[in-house]
Amino acid sequence: KAGVTQTPRYLIKTRGQQVTLSCSPISGHRSVSWYQQTPGQGLQFLFEYFSETQRNKGNFPGRFSGRQFSNSRSEMNVSTLELGDSALYLCASSPLTGAGSYEQYFGPGTRLTVT
Amino acid sequence: AQTVTQSQPEMSVQEAETVTLSCTYDTSESDYYLFWYKQPPSRQMILVIRQEAYKQQNATENRFSVNFQKAAKSFSLKISDSQLGDAAMYFCAYRPNTGTASKLTFGTGTRLQVTL
Numbered sequence: 001k002a003g004v005t006q007t008p009r010y011l012i013k014t015r016g017q018q019v020t021l022s023c024s025p026i027s028g029h030r031s032v033s034w035y036q037q038t039p040g041q042g043l044q045f046l047f048e049y050f051s052e053t054q055r056n057k058g059n060f061p062g063r064f065s066g067r068q069f070s071n072s073r074s075e076m077n078v079s080t081l082e083l084g085d086s087a088l089y090l091c092a093s094s095p096l097t098g099a100g101s102y103e104q105y106f107g108p109g110t111r112l113t114v115t
Numbered sequence: 116a117q118t119v120t121q122s123q124p125e126m127s128v129q130e131a132e133t134v135t136l137s138c139t140y141d142t143s144e145s146d147y148y149l150f151w152y153k154q155p156p157s158r159q160m161i162l163v164i165r166q167e168a169y170k171q172q173n174a175t176e177n178r179f180s181v182n183f184q185k186a187a188k189s190f191s192l193k194i195s196d197s198q199l200g201d202a203a204m205y206f207c208a209y210r211p212n213t214g215t216a217s218k219l220t221f222g223t224g225t226r227l228q229v230t231l
Contacts, residue, residue: 028204031217033217033218035219035221042221042223042224043145043206043219043221043224044221045126045218045219045220048217048218055216055217056216056217056218058218091158091217094217096217102148102165103148103150103162103165104217104219105162106152106159106160106161107156107159108159109159
């Protein structure tokens with residue numbers, strides 16, 4: 001089975017621009033979660049989608065948004081980019097969500113640099 | 116709110132030796148999962164081992180084992196017969212087994228160096 005894939009792998013944007021990152025989960029997985037990883041803040045949860053519905057949201061400003069499509073692929077969007085948005089954005093998939101579900105499988109991440 | 120603490124920013128171990136990475140957590144839940152994830156330099160994060168809170172037996176995966184002390188809220192990872200390929204960042208993570216979401220809460224990580 002193919003693993004979690006994320007595109008693009010690397011991205012350079014300018015302050016004020018917006019960006020869209022894509023994540024394709026493992027086939028059959030319906031839950032997709034997004035995390036931001038920075039040296040200063042570590043790994044922080046952004047949001048989770050399951051069956052096209054946002055199930056949980058982390059403590060990030062409204063500039064961060066996401067969605068999930070009927071094929072479970074997910075996108076996250078960051079508008080009005082700030083220098084502090086430079087990070088590795090990780091996507092993780094899981095077959096289920098909530099109670100009874102198990103581990104999440106991570107993609108390779110998208111390295112976003114904001115200049 | 117749940118928190119996960121890894122008090123060792125860096126650890127070093129010689130090849131073939133044993134090393135233990137520490138993790139403590141805080142939660143009011145009784146049913147949850149604990150994980151250790153490995154993130155090699157510039158590579159993908161992979162799951163090392165998983166522990167269900169309701170299981171008293173410590174999880175083991177080949178050279179990796181955990182010491183789960185539920186009352187003390189402690190979850191350490193032991194790596195036996197360390198290999199050069201074990202060099203990576205190791206993250207301890209927590210997830211409650213309740214509700215409708217699967218949010219992972221991570222510790223700050225421990226960077227493990229393996230020397231010859």
